[in-house]
Amino acid sequence: MLNKLIVVAALLLPACFANAHEYKVGELEIAHPWSQELPPNAPNVAAYFVINNEGKSADRLLSVDSPIAGEAQLHEHVMQNDVMKMQHAPNVEIPAGGEVTFAPMAYHVMLLNLKDRSLLSDGKRFPMTLHFEKSGDVTVEVAVQKQAPEDGQKHAHAQ
Numbered sequence: 001m002l003n004k005l006i007v008v009a010a011l012l013l014p015a016c017f018a019n020a021h022e023y024k025v026g027e028l029e030i031a032h033p034w035s036q037e038l039p040p041n042a043p044n045v046a047a048y049f050v051i052n053n054e055g056k057s058a059d060r061l062l063s064v065d066s067p068i069a070g071e072a073q074l075h076e077h078v079m080q081n082d083v084m085k086m087q088h089a090p091n092v093e094i095p096a097g098g099e100v101t102f103a104p105m106a107y108h109v110m111l112l113n114l115k116d117r118s119l120l121s122d123g124k125r126f127p128m129t130l131h132f133e134k135s136g137d138v139t140v141e142v143a144v145q146k147q148a149p150e151d152g153q154k155h156a157h158a159q
Contacts (some may be wrong), residue, residue, distance in 0.1 A: 013057060017076060020031070021141075021143060023140045024138075024154065025130075025135045025136060025137070025138035026059070026134065027053060027055025027056075027059070028051055028053055028059060028071055028132065028138075029051070029052045030050070030051055030130065030138060031049060031050040031051075032049060032050065032061065032151055033094040033107050033141065033142040034047070034048055034086055034142060034144070034147060035111075035120070035143070035144050036123055036145060036147070036148065037120065037144055037145065038114075038117060038121070039062070043112075044114065044116070045110075045111050045120055046075075046108045046109060046111070047066075047102070047108065047128060047142050048065075048102045048103050048104070049102050049110060049142075050099055050100070050102065051094050051102070052098075052099040053065065053094045053095060053099065054097070055096055055097075057096050057131050058095050058096050059093075059094045059133055059134045059135050059151050060078055060091050060092065060094065060133040061091060061092040061094060061095050061100075061131070061139050062091050062111055062132065063091075064075070064109045064128060064129065064130050065128070065129050065131075066111055066126060066127060066129070066142075067114070067116070067126075067129040068116040068120070068127075069111035069115060070112060070113025070114050070115060070117055071111075072111050072112070072128070073088055073109070073112065073132065074088070074090070074091065074107070074109060075087065075089060075108055075109070075110050076089045076108075077105045077106060077108075078089070081146070084105065091133075092107055102156045103148075108129070110123040110132050111128075119144070120144055121144060122144055122145060123144065124143070125141040125142060125144065127140070127141060128141075128142050
């Protein structure tokens with residue numbers, strides 16, 4: 001009986017990890033990278049995720065790239081004179097013991113000069129590499145979705 005339970009548990013593990021959609025590099029955990037499905041004539045698309053720093057020192061996201069785009073830029077939304085504006089962010093600090101959320105109307109990655117639009121429909125995934133100052137590089141799979149994930153999906157690692 002115990003052997004059957006072990007086999008069943010082993011068969012279920014890959015499904016659990018596939019649903020977790022989390023990546024680790026050094027002391028950093030990148031949770032649920034996602035992008036919204038690309039509207040037909042949209043020239044660019046944004047990617048989002050949460051970075052949790054479990055370490056005792058800050059790290060910095062220096063840049064991002066993806067083979068589906070000619071260029072990837074770190075952006076943030078800021079309030080200027082009562083108007084929300086999007087601006088380029090040279091890098092993003094990930095504080096020690098803290099987290100930074102990349103989400104609509106916050107930090108995000110803009111993928112410009114799109115090369116492969118076929119990967120930007122609901123249910124598809126595309127690779128994106130994050131380059132950190134201390135932790136190095138990590139490639140994540142960005143899940144394309146029709147709408148933003150519910151908050152519970154973004155913060156699955158915190159439970």
